Amino acid sequence: MQVEEGEVFGFLGPNGAGKSTTIKLLMGIIFPTAGSARILGKPVSDVPMHRDIGYLPEQPYFYDYLTAAEALDYFARFHGFTATERKERVHKMLKKVGLETAGKIQLRKYSKGMLQRVGLAQAILHDPKLVILDEPMSGLDPVGRREVRDIILELKNDGKTILFSTHILSDAEMLCDRVGVIAGGKLRGVGAPGSIVGVQSVGMEIVFEIAEGRQLAETIRAKVAKSGANYRITVSEAELYETLEQLRATGAKVISVTQVKPTLEDFFMELVGKDRAQAAAIEVSGK
Amino acid sequence: MSRVLIVARNTFREAVRDRVLYNLVFFALLLIASAVVVGQISMDIESVVMVSLGLSAISLIGLLIAVFTGVGLVSKEIDKRTLHAVLAKPLRRWEFLLGKFAGLVLTLTVNTAAMAAGLFLAILYLKHSLVRGDAVVLAAVYLILLKLALVVALAMLFSCFTSPLLAILFTGGLYVAGLFVAQLRNLQTTQFNPQTQKLFTVLSYLLPNFENYDVMGAAAHGRAIPASLVLHDTLYTILYCGIVLSAAAAIFSRKDLK
């Protein structure tokens, strides 16, 4: 698997798939039993290379007796900035992640979301070329997640390369140039979010309203889902016109007809399902 | 090297903000103060008892800090995963370890100095003046500090490959064993065959000899402590710590963290 310069690469997979493990191997927190990896052309064990990368661990935890400003200052020191530079950067970062006012409070009083933001701040504080984020959205409310997304896009615009792992598919679809899907400890596929799942349409979705006092046709009642005042039904392309005819016959008002593309989620579920089936099969066969 | 100092400074800061340490030091000062009170009651107490008690308190409190905090230096970081973000910096693992060591030794130095100051105040109160000979107590305190540094190194080594509880037990056990290492060398030859005797001798040199640092008798009675002993003990500590920390660094560098 390869991450190109300047792209946002999403590392996708269900919990326990091995996303964090892979990232930890990259960061030298754990060691591989076989194989090798390189970052910025250097082997993973090259410590000076860390100058050019930033890392946000999953569930970050920092020295709780420090304040956010002190913690960031501590991390900044390893990059050899002058005292003025440090102060400036720390201030800038706190502002960027929305912790400007909380800078002087001890980290032990921080919520999970706030800690996440501190983690992000220390990862980008030194303007690294590559930023590796392990589950950057976890623990954040929708506003926080939006902010992190914006930051990631900002970083991308600055020409940075970003690798982040997540199990939230919508984030990946929205942000990533490419994704790598990992499940059961194995890499299942790499490519643009769209290309992975193929452009094959799986059907057509009709959104409609029924006329007042009228009922749904028998044939379609079972397949219909209600959402608010409207009804939705998904049919294959072959059945499309027949269904439309039925609806027209009952006096329903068609609101929209859209192509349904398979989502990453489906791809996912299929994969996981395959895994489980395989695992079950192995169990049953007693191998 | 400066990276080591960054970690050291932070470790020191952590200790300073840890209230437990203050309590321990306060306790030691209390012990010393109580010795003064007791001294009032009994007529024939001199600075002998005062110094013995004071040095014992300093040693004991120092050991508690050295063992418990020493083990926690590494294990707490691994447990709480505060380590992960730090290791992503351009910082080698051994630099991290050394920095932690330096930070705790610095902390112990400050604590010991504070307690020693308390002791000197007590002596001053008792004798109403300090003479040149009292400098011996300072030498005794310095040797205690050397001893503590070695204990910290051992604590760190053990915490790199065993659980915190075991590390505490091993370090404590090794300290106690180290007090009697000299006896091992002088064991009666008639009981054991030459092979076992040789083994004991080798062992007595390999194990850390904590008796080297014990000058309480001389200090209590105001007898001079040869400067060369202080020098040799310093060298011994540096060498032994070097070995222990190298081993710890080697283990820690290859350790899979959580």
Next chain:
Amino acid sequence: MSGGRSAAWLLLLVVLAGFTGIWRLQRKISMQRAEMHQEQDEILVRSPKLMKLATLEYGTLVADIYWTRAVQYYGGKRLGQDTNLASLWPLLDVATTLDPNLMPAYRFGATFLAQPEPRGAGRPDLAIQLLQRGIDANPEYWRFYQDLGNIYYLNLKDYSKAGEAYLEGSRKLGAAAWMKVMAARFLEKGESRETSVMLWSELYDSSTDEAIKQNARINLELLRTDEDIDHINEIAEQFTAKAGHPPRSVREMVQAGLMAGEPLDPRGVPYVINRDGKAQISEKSPLHKEESIYRRAL
């Protein structure tokens, strides 16, 4: 990974070099510490008053610790052939202050405080002080008077006081009959070899403390050698008168028909004749070393 292997070699080098340095340093340190003559017990508090205060109701327990330490201390000194027994008195002093009924401590102190260096501390005055405390706390224990008398007889050469002590002791309940006999001997004859033999024999027979027993035994053996040597010297004089020159060995005297066989010392080693023509204990005998220790003061 080559980095790992070279690191392993480096570590090995550090460890080996380090321990070599440590070995050499340790020897220097050990030597310096020996010169400092530091008593291990200097850190044990020496003041009986303070200890009494500090130990509250654990007095008897702490007394035991001090007493045990005193025994170890003495044993260690004997083994290490160190002659300085300066800490013996403080240890026993504290022990008996904390527990005035610690009988073995008094008896131990009576023997080993009083005996001259190097086999004792050479302080009969302190031994008497200790015994006096024992007597004050346990006035009916007759053995203390036996010990007291022994000190006067053996170490202070005050035979009238020795007799007084034994006499006083003989009046106590349960006292052995020979206490009166010994009292009489002291007062009549003062010092005599026979009396000494009786004294030590009694101590040897009745003592349960190994160190005291051992000490008594050696004293008895040496008294025996004294007797043997006197006897051999008498015969040597006869030989000299006859042959015109002193005997060069015991065998000569046997060959001359003056002795029946070669006499052995209590350890089974034959006596030898020295250059002056006098008998002495053979260097091969373990008693030779004991003699130099026990007789050094004299």
